Amino acid sequence: MGTVEPQVAADAQAAVTDGFQLVIDALKLNGIDTIYGLPGIPITDLTRRAQAEGLRVLSFRHEQSAGYAASIAGFLTQKPGICLTVSAPGFLNGLNALAHATTNCFPMILVSGSSEREIVDLQQGDYEEMDQLAIARPLAKAAFRVLHAADIGVGVARAIRAAVSGRPGGVYLDLPAKLFAQTIDVAAGRSSLIKVVDPAPRQIPAPEALERALDLLRGAKKPLIILGKGAAYAQADADIRALVEKTGIPYLPMSMAKGLLPDTHEQSASAARSYVLPEADVVMLVGARLNWLLSHGKGKTWGGKGHKDWGGQKFIQVDISPTEADSNVRVDAPVVGDIGSCVSAMLAGLGNWPKPPADWLNAIHEKKSSNVDKMAETLAKNPSPMNFHSALAVVRDIVKANPEAMFVNEGANALDFTRSIVDMYKPRKRIDVGTWGIMGVGMGYCVAAAVVTRQPVIAVEGDSAFGFSGMEVETICRYNLPVCVVILNNNGVYKGTDINPRGGDVAPTVFVKDARYEKLMEAFGGVGVYARTPAELRQGMEQALRSRKPTLINAVIDETAGTESGRITSLNPTAGKKK
Numbered sequence: 032m033g034t035v036e037p038q039v040a041a042d043a044q045a046a047v048t049d050g051f052q053l054v055i056d057a058l059k060l061n062g063i064d065t066i067y068g069l070p071g072i073p074i075t076d077l078t079r080r081a082q083a084e085g086l087r088v089l090s091f092r093h094e095q096s097a098g099y100a101a102s103i104a105g106f107l108t109q110k111p112g113i114c115l116t117v118s119a120p121g122f123l124n125g126l127n128a129l130a131h132a133t134t135n136c137f138p139m140i141l142v143s144g145s146s147e148r149e150i151v152d153l154q155q156g157d158y159e160e161m162d163q164l165a166i167a168r169p170l171a172k173a174a175f176r177v178l179h180a181a182d183i184g185v186g187v188a189r190a191i192r193a194a195v196s197g198r199p200g201g202v203y204l205d206l207p208a209k210l211f212a213q214t215i216d217v218a219a220g221r222s223s224l225i226k227v228v229d230p231a232p233r234q235i236p237a238p239e240a241l242e243r244a245l246d247l248l249r250g251a252k253k254p255l256i257i258l259g260k261g262a263a264y265a266q267a268d269a270d271i272r273a274l275v276e277k278t279g280i281p282y283l284p285m286s287m288a289k290g291l292l293p294d295t296h297e298q299s300a301s302a303a304r305s306y307v308l309p310e311a312d313v314v315m316l317v318g319a320r321l322n323w324l325l326s327h328g329k330g331k332t333w334g335g336k337g338h339k340d341w342g343g344q345k346f347i348q349v350d351i352s353p354t355e356a357d358s359n360v361r362v363d364a365p366v367v368g369d370i371g372s373c374v375s376a377m378l379a380g381l382g383n384w385p386k387p388p389a390d391w392l393n394a395i396h397e398k399k400s401s402n403v404d405k406m407a408e409t410l411a412k413n414p415s416p417m418n419f420h421s422a423l424a425v426v427r428d429i430v431k432a433n434p435e436a437m438f439v440n441e442g443a444n445a446l447d448f449t450r451s452i453v454d455m456y457k458p459r460k461r462i463d464v465g466t467w468g469i470m471g472v473g474m475g476y477c478v479a480a481a482v483v484t485r486q487p488v489i490a491v492e493g494d495s496a497f498g499f500s501g502m503e504v505e506t507i508c509r510y511n512l513p514v515c516v517v518i519l520n521n522n523g524v525y526k527g528t529d530i531n532p533r534g535g536d537v538a539p540t541v542f543v544k545d546a547r548y549e550k551l552m553e554a555f556g557g558v559g560v561y562a563r564t565p566a567e568l569r570q571g572m573e574q575a576l577r578s579r580k581p582t583l584i585n586a587v588i589d590e591t592a593g594t595e596s597g598r599i600t601s602l603n604p605t606a607g608k609k610k
């Protein structure tokens with residue numbers, strides 16, 4: 032070792048920062064405090080250093096779960112949820128969640144390390160070679176790549192803006208391996224970072240659009256409001272409730288808008304859904320889209336003659352996207368703006384609002400009462416083995432007693448029955464399969480819900496649905512999260528009774544009979560409960576909520592109880608199906 036040249040010594044002492052640090056600094060500067068990810072080349076050190084810098088770094092067993100966690104964290108917080116993955120395979124595992132976020136309008140940023148550009152672009156066979164930016168682009172609201180450390184600030188700022196502004200969505204941020212070790216002068220690095228000002232600017236609706244909408248609504252004989260998860264996302268809970276209550280208009284909450292007003296609210300028309308949709312004359316959609324979940328606003332559900340016929344309703348659509356209106360049927364009064372601004376402007380414009388006609392309200396009330404009575408009868412039965420109803424009657428009570436708890440739900444019958452039986456009492460408590468009816472969100476959602484809200488989490492899962500993310504019970508135990516997973520175990524997809532006519536392998540929808548899922552939770556130090564009766568289920572859930580210990584309750588359900596595809600049997604083509 033010779034003497035160090037003076038210039039080199041000066042360089043060594045010169046304060047430099049690197050790509051790793053700048054990514055962390057840029058996220059922190061913008062108030063991002065949690066990363067959902069899975070380490071490996073080239074982002075392992077990023078996870079370590081982020082943790083050392085005080086970010087919460089939650090490490091999952093599969094990137095898909097990390098991605099779903101990030102996506103729902105975005106929904107719950109209005110800040111982009113960050114999912115961090117390695118290159119090619121890790122990136123691809125995260126991609127499902129990115130597309131899910133875009134489809135559901137959740138703000139999320141998938142940050143993936145990637146391999147060396149020069150080699151990838153010449154297809155010379157680099158380690159985990161893949162043109163990730165090109166692959167992500169069609170699935171994301173926006174996609175960016177950062178090549179120089181000095182551009183990290185801009186890259187992160189653009190990703191944040193794209194994720195949360197306007198209609199939120201999934202954004203992809205590509206960070207090649209070489210970026211992380213690049214060094215630049217500390218001062219230059221600091222000044223390159225951007226703290227995003229007003230990332231989701233309010234979008235104020237036009238006065239004439241409001242007037243048009245209110246005129247239409249005021250003149251309605253059979254008005255109906257439909258609240259979607261966009262309304263839940265907006266966090267304009269008090270105004271939304273005031274709008275519903277001051278107008279006196281019956282409302283239907285979409286699945287993730289349940290609890291925006293308590294499901295027990297007298298204006299809720301949920302228990303009379305199949306009556307109000309075809310009967311309504313003016314329907315105001317608030318943050319809800321006329322996609323398949325609302326039968327595209329036409330067809331028999333809406334009183335149309337044929338499956339594509341218009342039912343005659345006029346629609347008001349309150350949405351942040353100007354291109355949403357007319358996507359399926361004519362919208363007579365689009366109101367474009369952020370839900371909070373639109374709803375508060377509507378409230379201000381109500382004036383002396385006439386109550387909807389009494390015969391409309393009375394007819395709904397009658398339908399509701401008779402349906403509620405029928406349901407109460409079904410719920411009161413106590414068959415052996417349990418069926419969905421007798422198990423969910425217990426879940427319903429537990430949720431009522433714990434209205435602050437977060438509620439995760441996925442499956443087919445396990446989803447559909449739960450949605451209609453289990454009332455929600457507070458906004459943004461229910462998180463589920465969303466627009467695609469996607470399986471696999473369960474355990475990732477549980478982790479994010481517990482971390483973001485610090486409330487206990489109850490997850491009601493089909494046995495198939497649970498399997499998609501089941502290994503994340505280790506993650507739940509590792510972070511000791513207050514999650515109570517209830518598996519409605521009917522031995523399979525939809526039910527456990529299919530038979531393979533040729534013998535040999537079991538039918539494709541059937542699983543191992545009487546599988547002991549609760550042991551999976553015990554394997555990692557959590558509590559496992561095997562519940563064959565409503566009483567055992569109740570005891571297990573109460574204990575889980577009291578102890579806040581990770582708990583998995585394997586609720587044994589009659590394997591004949593479900594129906595094919597739950598409530599959407601009609602969408603499932605079958606070989607002999609009649610038109």
Ligand SMILES: Cc1ncc(C[n+]2csc(CCOP(=O)(O)OP(=O)(O)O)c2C)c(N)n1
Binds near residue numbers: 443446470496524
């Ligand atoms: C990612 C994904 N793969 C497959 C499906 C098709 N699918 C819909 S529901 C479901 C599982 C239903 O079974 P389970 O969760 O046990 O609910 P059950 O009806 O038995 O209560 C499947 C596989 C899907 N929706 N998403």
Ligand SMILES: [Mg+2]
Binds near residue numbers: 494520522523
């Ligand atoms: Mg099942």
